[in-house]
Structures are given as structure tokens and as C-alpha cells.
Amino acid sequence: MALSTSLLVIEDLSLSFSESQVLKSICLTLDKGQIQAIVGENGAGKSSLFKCIMGIISPSSGDISFLGNRIQNSSIREILTAGISMIHQELLLIPELTVAENIYLGREFSEGQFWGISDINGRVQQLFDQYGLDIPVDIPVKELSIANQQIVEIMRAVSQGAQVILMDEPTSSLTDVEVKFFGQLIRTLRDAHVGILFTSHKLEEIFEFADVISVLRDGEMVGTYDVHALNARTLVQKMVGRDMADFYPFTETIPGAVLLELENVGLSGVFEGINLQVRAGEVLGLAGLVGAGRTDIGQSMLGIKPHTEGKMTYLGKEFTPKHPAEAIALGMGYLGEDRKELGMIPEMSVGENMTLGLMQFFQKFQWILPNPEQAKTKELQTKFNIRVKSGQQKMEQLSGGNQQKVLFGRMLINNPACMVLDEPTRGIDVVSKFDMYQLIQEMKKDGKGIVLISSDMTELLQMSDRIVVISKGKQRGELLRKDATAERVLQLAL
Amino acid sequence: MKKIFLKSPTGGIFVALVFVCLLFSGLTSKFFTPMNLSVILNQVSVNAILAFGVTFVIISGGIDLSLGSLLAVCGVVVALLSQQGEFPLAFAFLLTLVVGVLMGAFNGFVVVLTKVPPFIVTLGTMTIGRGLALLLSNGRPISDLNESLNVLGNGTVGGIPIPILFLIGSFIICQIILTKTVFGRYVKAIGGNEMAAFVSGVRVNRIKIYVYMLSGFFAALAGILLTARINTGQPNAGLGFELDAIAAVIIGGTSTRGGKGTITGTLLGVLFIGVINNGLDLINVSAYWQQVIMGGIIILAVVLDLVYQKLKK
Numbered sequence: 066m067a068l069s070t071s072l073l074v075i076e077d078l079s080l081s082f083s084e085s086q087v088l089k090s091i092c093l094t095l096d097k098g099q100i101q102a103i104v105g106e107n108g109a110g111k112s113s114l115f116k117c118i119m120g121i122i123s124p125s126s127g128d129i130s131f132l133g134n135r136i137q138n139s140s141i142r143e144i145l146t147a148g149i150s151m152i153h154q155e156l157l158l159i160p161e162l163t164v165a166e167n168i169y170l171g172r173e174f175s176e177g178q179f180w181g182i183s184d185i186n187g188r189v190q191q192l193f194d195q196y197g198l199d200i201p202v203d204i205p206v207k208e209l210s211i212a213n214q215q216i217v218e219i220m221r222a223v224s225q226g227a228q229v230i231l232m233d234e235p236t237s238s239l240t241d242v243e244v245k246f247f248g249q250l251i252r253t254l255r256d257a258h259v260g261i262l263f264t265s266h267k268l269e270e271i272f273e274f275a276d277v278i279s280v281l282r283d284g285e286m287v288g289t290y291d292v293h294a295l296n297a298r299t300l301v302q303k304m305v306g307r308d309m310a311d312f313y314p315f316t317e318t319i320p321g322a323v324l325l326e327l328e329n330v331g332l333s334g335v336f337e338g339i340n341l342q343v344r345a346g347e348v349l350g351l352a353g354l355v356g357a358g359r360t361d362i363g364q365s366m367l368g369i370k371p372h373t374e375g376k377m378t379y380l381g382k383e384f385t386p387k388h389p390a391e392a393i394a395l396g397m398g399y400l401g402e403d404r405k406e407l408g409m410i411p412e413m414s415v416g417e418n419m420t421l422g423l424m425q426f427f428q429k430f431q432w433i434l435p436n437p438e439q440a441k442t443k444e445l446q447t448k449f450n451i452r453v454k455s456g457q458q459k460m461e462q463l464s465g466g467n468q469q470k471v472l473f474g475r476m477l478i479n480n481p482a483c484m485v486l487d488e489p490t491r492g493i494d495v496v497s498k499f500d501m502y503q504l505i506q507e508m509k510k511d512g513k514g515i516v517l518i519s520s521d522m523t524e525l526l527q528m529s530d531r532i533v534v535i536s537k538g539k540q541r542g543e544l545l546r547k548d549a550t551a552e553r554v555l556q557l558a559l
Numbered sequence: 560m561k562k563i564f565l566k567s568p569t570g571g572i573f574v575a576l577v578f579v580c581l582l583f584s585g586l587t588s589k590f591f592t593p594m595n596l597s598v599i600l601n602q603v604s605v606n607a608i609l610a611f612g613v614t615f616v617i618i619s620g621g622i623d624l625s626l627g628s629l630l631a632v633c634g635v636v637v638a639l640l641s642q643q644g645e646f647p648l649a650f651a652f653l654l655t656l657v658v659g660v661l662m663g664a665f666n667g668f669v670v671v672l673t674k675v676p677p678f679i680v681t682l683g684t685m686t687i688g689r690g691l692a693l694l695l696s697n698g699r700p701i702s703d704l705n706e707s708l709n710v711l712g713n714g715t716v717g718g719i720p721i722p723i724l725f726l727i728g729s730f731i732i733c734q735i736i737l738t739k740t741v742f743g744r745y746v747k748a749i750g751g752n753e754m755a756a757f758v759s760g761v762r763v764n765r766i767k768i769y770v771y772m773l774s775g776f777f778a779a780l781a782g783i784l785l786t787a788r789i790n791t792g793q794p795n796a797g798l799g800f801e802l803d804a805i806a807a808v809i810i811g812g813t814s815t816r817g818g819k820g821t822i823t824g825t826l827l828g829v830l831f832i833g834v835i836n837n838g839l840d841l842i843n844v845s846a847y848w849q850q851v852i853m854g855g856i857i858i859l860a861v862v863l864d865l866v867y868q869k870l871k872k
Contacts, residue, residue, distance in 0.1 A: 369758055390760040399758060407758045410751035412818045421748055422759030424741040431740040475759065 070096045072229050072260040073118070073149070078127035080113055080284075087113045088124070089285045095229060095260040100251060101289075102271045103264050105281035105304055106494040107464040111264045114281070115231050118262075119151050120144045131229070150222030151231040156214050160207035165189040167206050168221045192224055196253055212243035216250060223254070230254070232263040236270055237492050240355040240520060241555070248274055266494060268297050269523060280304055301495055312499060313527035314506050320530065321345035324483045324514040325366065325384070325397075330375035335361045336538035337374065343483055343514040348505065350529030351518045352554045358538040359518045360402050363485040366516070367399045368392045380482065393422065398481030400472055402488045402518070404465075408472045411461035415453050416442040418460045419475045426478065445474035450500065466497025473504060483514040490524060502528060522551050534558050571867035572811055572827045575860060579831065583838035590841055597720065603833035604722035605630075605781045605788075607826065609804040610811075611733040612777025614825045615770045617808050618737075620750040620817030621677040623774045625666060626781075626804055628688025630797035633659045633782030635696045638792020641705040648707050656779045662688065663775020667768030685801070692794040701792035712787030722784055729777065734822045736773075746770060750817025807832055810860045831860070 073095040080088040088110045095101055103111050116122045118129060120141045129137040131147055139147070158167050165185045173185070189202045198220070200213050209217065215235065222230050236244050251261055251274060265271050271278060278295060280287040280303045287303050295303075301312065323342045331337035336358035343349050351359045365372040368386025377384040379395060386392035389399065401407025409418055419442045420427055427438040442456050449470040453463065460468060469489065476484060486505070490498045505528060508515060519525045525532065532549050534541045534557035541557040583590040609626050616623045633655045640651035662684065669680045714721050737743040745766050748756040757763045781800075786792050811828030813820025835856060839849045 367758070388760075388762070389758055390762055393760040401755075401758055406752075406754055408755050410748050410755055410818070412751045413747060417744065417748075421756065422761045424744065428741045431742055433739055433741055433744065 072097055072132060073262075074128075074130050075118070076128040076130075078114075078117060078124050078129065080110075080117060080122065080124045087284050088117070090127070091281075091284075091286050093279055093286065093289065095262055097228075097258045097260055098255045100255055100261045100263070100274055100276050102275035102278045103262055103281060104271060104278060104300065106496055107466055108283075108494075109281040109304075110284040111281055112233065113284075115151060115233060115262075115264075118144075118149065118231060145225065148226055148228040149231070150225060150227035150229070152215065152218050152222065152233065152235060154233045154237065156211075156218055158206045158214055158218060161205055163203050163205055164200060164209070164217050165202040167217055168192075168224055170221070172225070189220075189224070192220060196220070196223075196250065198250075210243070212239050212247065215239070215247070219250065219254075223259070227259065229260045229262070232261065234264055234266065234492065236265060236267060241522060242354065242559075244270060266492065266498070267521065268300065268495075271300070272297070282306055304495055312502075313524070314503055315527060316506055316510060318346045318509055318530075320347040321512060324380060325516075326378040327362075327366075328376045328378070330362075330365065330372045330377055332361060332365055332370055333373045335370070336535070339375070339535075339540050341533050341540070341543075343516055345482070345512045345514050346509055347530040348509055348515045348517050348528055350525045350532040351516060351535060352522075352525055352532050353535035353541075353558050355520060357535045357558065359535050360487055361538075362535065363399070363487050363516060363518055366392070366485055367397055369399075390422070393479055393481075396479065396482045398476035398479060398484030400469075400476055400484070400486045400489055402491070404468055404472055409460045409468055411459065413460055414457050415446070415451070415460055415463065415471055416456035418471055419445060420478065421475060423475065423478045441478060442474075445477070449474055449504070464494070464497075466493035466500070469493050469497065469501065473501070481513070483516070484508070485516045485518070487518040488520065489517070490519070490521065522554065526551065526554070571864045572824060572831060572860065575863065576827055576831045576834065579834050579838065583834065583841065586838070587841045590838055595837070595841075597723070599830070599833045599837045600723045600726065601720045602837065603829050604726040605785050606800065606803050606807060606832070607726045607829040608729045608777050608781040608784065609800060610807040610825045610829050611729050611822060612774040613801070613804050614733070614808050614811075614813055614820055614822060615737070615743075615746055616677075616774045617805070617813050617815065618750045618817055618820040619746045619767060619770045620753065621670065621767065621770065622681065622805070622815075623663075623666065623771065624678065624681040624801050624805075625662070625684040625688050626774065626778045626801035627797035627799060628685045628692065629659055629662050629775055629778035630782040630785065630800060631692040631794055632662065632688050632695070633779035634786040634796050635692045635701060635792040635794055637708075637783045638701040638704055638786050639695065641708050642701065642703055643705070648705055651705075652783060655783055656776060659775040659777075659779020659782070660772045661775070663772040663778070664768060666775070667771030670771065671764040671767050689794075696792060696794040698794060700794070702790070704786070704790055704792070708787045709790050710787075712784060712790065722788065725780070725784055729780065730822060730826055737822055742766065742769065747818060750814075751819070803832065806857050810857060810864075812864055828860075 071094050075091055075093040078088055078091040079086065091114060103114065105111055117124045120139050124137055128135060131149060136144060136147065159170065168189050169185045186202050193200060193202065198216060200209065200216065206214055206217060219230065236247060239247060254261060272292060275292050277289055277291055278300065279289040282304060321344055323344050325343040327339050327341050330339045339362055341349065351362065353359045361370055364370045367389050368391055369389050371387050410421065416439060420438055427434050439456060446453060451467050451470045460471065490501050505515060517525065517528055526549055530546050532544045532554060534554055536558050544553060589595060609630065613623050613626060636658050637651055637655040640646050640654060641648055666681055666684055669675065670677045711721055716724060745756065745761050748761060749763055749766055753763060785796055807828035808825050809815060810831055811824030813824060835853060836849065839852065
């Protein structure tokens, strides 16, 4: 019986690199038409598991079978042809080619025609109609949103006849609305008997999409559970191995003086008419869809994208930063939305990353003073419990959560009075998220003013004292914590 | 031993350099003599000084193709200023260095303000510079120079040829700038991730302009040294020198994508090219074949470095 419904069966799979054991006797079964979430902290072994399945790395021992055939010694190509595909976090599409061309990439000549398959547009259109997709097939992929690009990649897998699709954090760069659509799509795939394995750091989505949840911790399979047998708290408990009472810590504080004030601030063509105040000891949430202008508003507060209209006041003085260095010198802090792009220098050491842009505190004339610099970075590493081998370790070798803490540490070297945090918990594991929330609370109690931009609705609602909703570059309203619900925020944001 | 070798960022090129030295020592007894080693150092001094300067540009993620032309302009300028000893030599040097720095600043400003890729900008200034050198000299070599200038190019201090002292001095200065100053740190940061550096408050544009000025400064220094050595201001001097310098930097392990590189690596790269040229001369390989071999070796060196980087991981 089991044979007829199981697509993928993994038995006793182990993987070790030189000394460290990455995966320990993993057992996992994926059935036809099942959506299974693989959850765990960063470093729990999720990516390694996926890589083993795809034949990118070979396991040290154990069995992987697909439809009853052992596949663990097959090449990537053989596995793809057999019917297993993977959607990577970084999409692998060619931006200049059209949607249809991307879907048929590498298979144009597969049917033996000299000129290639003539009617790929028609074929792809047919496929899209079948799945109810409203994406033009003949425009270059670069003109699509990230969400649609991802759908194209999924449809490529489908058109190749994939029966198992692995998805590594498929929703990490999608907006709420896009996530809903993504959910519909994978349910359609499920109805077509495709088996889906996905990873995610967002608990809500795991519970919304998954039929069963497999929990990995330190390379071991903690267990596979029916989605109804778990709730957020018990799931986190299984992931972390201990109980975390208040995932979203929140302390009531009485907001103090206005630190930063925006009056009718705008940036031509991007956003306009923004009026808001950031007070000491409060978290001001900026809600809105991706692309609504929240990031741009945050960046104009730092002079990354200097505002062109209206007036900004910081600590009682007119504030028109033209360069981030000016804003930082006056005591603003910034944690960018995408740490790979806006935050870290991957090749440089952890210490050098922490003090980037802040060398004025560790220099005499042009001369770097290594001792105070190392003392400060050590202090921050201990304070934030950043797991590094040494301050000399390269930034790229750290996990996402630790990288984010390094960048948070950088922001605090300056002791800013007011800080803009753009998606501070994106793509980091549950424990690091929890640490980040506690840090934000501490900063708040310390009397800092915090602007929190987040696409994670629960996070935004739970952490903010007030929420300002932005839509299409305009301010749509302000909600106090007690009045803010997901529905009201979405109503204003749409 | 293997560990030390793999840990050092310049391990690959260092081993290659030792290898070619051993090879030539085996092939000819003329190679490994104090005299010949001093000749090699003397020969590479101009290329080394150019290469040190452009290392900063390449680490910052840019490129400077105008080096050879800047060298020519500065060589002509210093020659004009020191003809028949009209000015004190120190004044001539100072003015020439200023010219080099200003031309570097021009590169930097255009790159920063127009956002045109540095490859294109410096390709333009390469031609502009060559034209200026020909204009200033009327297309003819400038001779009858101050005799002290000749001493600078061909004299010795304590038995060491003066160009080698310049090489050592430039090496130390560049090494210090890159590893001990905030400027050096930020150059690496910009090459590693320009956007992140900007958002963190690094004055990216300013640093980029300084980087091209530094490159211009060392091109001027190299120009002075070359004019002093050949005792003439040659408007056609330095043709293709930028390519030798860039090759040395890349052989020395500096990434063309920016973000990482060392001055020591560049020095080793310069020596590597110098040793091969010298060794091939000694074993009487024709100049034409030397070029073919040199090109092949440059490709090989970069490939080996890639293999080495993988080994390290």
C-alpha cells in the first residue's frame, strides 16, 4: 500500500563532512499530493538534505528512493529527468529571455526539430491556462515581479514533468498577497498529485500550507507531525528543544519626546505627503505592500535617497541629510532590508564589518587603532551572543541570524537615538528572530525611537506601538496598537 | 608546511615564483647571481610602482588603463622642467607629481560623476594622455636634462641602485596605506560591496576619487624614474605598461571583481613577470617567443590561483 502512494522515501540518511556530522540517520517519506514542510533553525540541515536529494552532494550512508528506485548515486541531470526539481532561493531564470523561452530553456531541440520547438508560446499558454495563471508568456522575464518569476520557475519544473518539487524558502521575498497566490498554486499542484517539500521560517505559512511538518534539529529528525497535531508554540519548542514562552516580547512604555518628525515629506515619483513622528521609547511600524514606498521612506530618513519635498526635523533641528554619513553622524541608525545587498561585505571579517563606516571612533588621523576596535567588536559579539570562531572570521561564513546581529551591532556603535529597521528578521532562524525581538524591546526601554518596516504582519502587529500604513507612496492612515488588526492594516494597504 | 602555504593569501604566486626561480637556476648559471638579481629588481621597479598604485584601483572594483599614458605625460613634464637645470629638481618633481595626481583626479571625478564604467573612462584618458605627451614634447624626445636626474635613474646609494630604493619605499608606503589606514579599509569595503559601504556611511565617491589620484601619483613617480633612467623625456614611453601592471596585480591574487588583494601579492606578481622576462633573455629565447610564453603564463597563473583558492576551501 505504502509503495503506491509514496513518491520519495529516505531511509537512514547520514552525511558528514570531515569531522562534523551534518545529517544523522534521517528518515522521511513524501507521498503523492502531499505538501510537507521541513522546518528547523539555520544549520539544522535543511539545505544539506535538499542537496542530497538533488544529487548535488552525495550522502555518506543511507537510501534515497524515488518511486521505488534508488537514486542516491544519480547525477543531478538524471534526478531532474526522473522527475524531481528544486526551486532555489536565488531564482535561476535568464532575465532577457521570455517567459516561454525560459520554461523551455535547454529543451528547445528535445523533439528533434532542427529549428527547435516552433510553438513554445502556445504550449506554455496552454499550461498556464490549465493552472489559471495570468502571466503573459511572451515578455522578458525581467519585466515580471519576483513572485511571478518564481511561478515561472515552478511552472518550468511542472512542464518538465516533475512529480516532486523541493522549494527552499519559496516565500521569503513575496508580499502577503503574493504568498496567498503562491498557496493557491501549490494546492493546485497537490491536486495534480505532485509532492512538495518546502522550507520556511514563517510559522504562519507553515501552518497554512503544510499537510505534514518534519522538524530537523542539529541534523537529526525530531519527528514528522500532522499539521493539526502542532501549534506555533509546540512547533517552536520542537525546533529549538526548549520552551519559548513569549515569542513576541512587548513592554508597555510611555513614549517620550519627538525625535524625528516628517512634515509633508516626499521624494518625487516615489512617495509624497508623509507626516509622521517617531518618539523616544516607541516602535513605529510602517505597514504596506512590497513596493508601496516603505523602504524608500526609511531610506530618505537616512539620506540614502534624500527627500525632495517637505521638511524633516531631527532632535529639534531641521534635518536634510544628503548622504548616510551625515545622518549617522547626527545619530541615526539603519538596518537595511537586504543584508547581502545593503549590509555586509562578505569577504571582510566580522570585526571589520561591524565598524564599517564608523572608523571615526577607532582612528587617529588616518591611522586605524586596532585595540579599541577589537575591544568594541568583542564586546558586541558577547553582548549579542554572536557565534563566531574569532573576530577574524569572514562575514560570509556566518549564518543569516548571526550576520544580522553583526549588522545590528554596527548600528549601535554609534549609539543612535533613532533607528530604522527594514525587515530586520527576514530570512533568519527562529531563535535569532526571538533574539532580535528582545533587542528591539531593550532599545525601546532604553528610550530609542524605532521605525520598524516589516512584511511579516504578525511581527509588525506584535512589536509596534503605532502603525502607519503606506500604499502606493501615500500615507493611508495610522493605527494605535490596540486598534490594529491584520484586516484593518490590509484594508488601508490595498 | 602545507597549512602555512594554504593559509597565506599569496601562497599560490609565492610557490610559482620559487618554481620559476629554481627552473632558471637549473637552466643557466647566470641566473642566480647577486648581480643578476639586482638587475631584475632594477628592471621591474617602474612596473612595480605602477602596479602598487593600480592595486588600490582594482581592489576598489575599478580599473585604470591610463597608467602608461599618465607615465608618459609625467615623464615629459619632468623632462621639460629639468632641461638645462632651469628649476631646482625638487620643484620639478613636486610639480610632476601634482600633474599625475590631477590627471588621476580627473579619472576619478569622471567615473564618480558620470557613472560611466572606469574601463571606458580610463580608455579615454589613455588616449588623451598620449596626445598631451606628444603635444607637450612636440612629438620629439626631450634631452639635455639636469645631470642629477641621471643619478636618480642610474646611481646607487650604499651599493643599491636608486630605483630599487624607490621600489622598496613605494612598497612600504602602499602596504601601510592598504593595511593600516581607514582609507585602505574602506577601499576594500567599496570593492567588496559598494552599496553596503555607502549605506553604512562610507564616503564612497570621495574614496574612489582618492584611489584614482593615488594611481596617478604612482604613475607620475614611475614616469620620473623612467625619464631619469633613460635620461630623456619620451612621449612614447610607457606604451602598454598599464597592461603589464594590471597583469602583475592579477597574478598577485587581487580579484578583478574587487574587494580583496594585497600589495605583497602585487610585488610577487611583478617579480614573477620580471623573473620570467629576465630568465628567458638569459637562455636566449627570442623576444617574439617571449611574448607568446608570457601571455600563456599569465593565463596559467590565474587558472592556478583559482585551483588554489578552491583547494583552500
